[in-house]
Structures are given as structure tokens and as C-alpha cells.
Amino acid sequence: MINELLHPPRPEPSPPVFDDPRGRRRRIVTALGIVVGLMCLCVLAVGAGVLYADPEAPPATAPAEAIDTSPRR
Incomplete structure (x- = not known):
């Protein structure tokens, strides 16, 4: 009995x-x-492609928003 108490199965x-x-x-x-x-x-490659700015690019002559738009009055 003491062995069962000291070392239970x-x-x-x-x-x-x-x-x-x-x-x-x-x-x-x-x-x-x-x-x-x-x-x-x-996703990182696409993000880097979107954020990349070419340092050799010529300056823009007109804002991109002004192309083919009519003035609102």
C-alpha cells in the first residue's frame, strides 16, 4: 500500500x-x-515601383490635373 502511495501508476x-x-x-x-x-x-515590389521617382525625368510642363478638363463656372 505504501508503494502505491509513493509511486502511483x-x-x-x-x-x-x-x-x-x-x-x-x-x-x-x-x-x-x-x-x-x-x-x-x-506587394513590396509594386509599392516600390509606385513610389519610385526617376531623377533623370524631364520636368512636367503642365499639372496632370489640368489635362482635358473644362473650367467649372
């Missing part, structure tokens, strides 16, 4: 929550991570 380990013997979930998560990373790089 250990419960059996529970099965893993995500039992994935073939690694399918890991491949899916890796593929999704790569896709999200590439999308972030594309």
Missing part, C-alpha cells in the same frame, strides 16, 4: 493531437507560407 500517454505520419500538414503549411511570402514580396 503513471497514466498512459495520450495520442498526439496532430498525428500526421506522412507530413501532409507540414507540406501544406510550408506551401502556404511560401505563397504568402511571395505575395508580400510582390
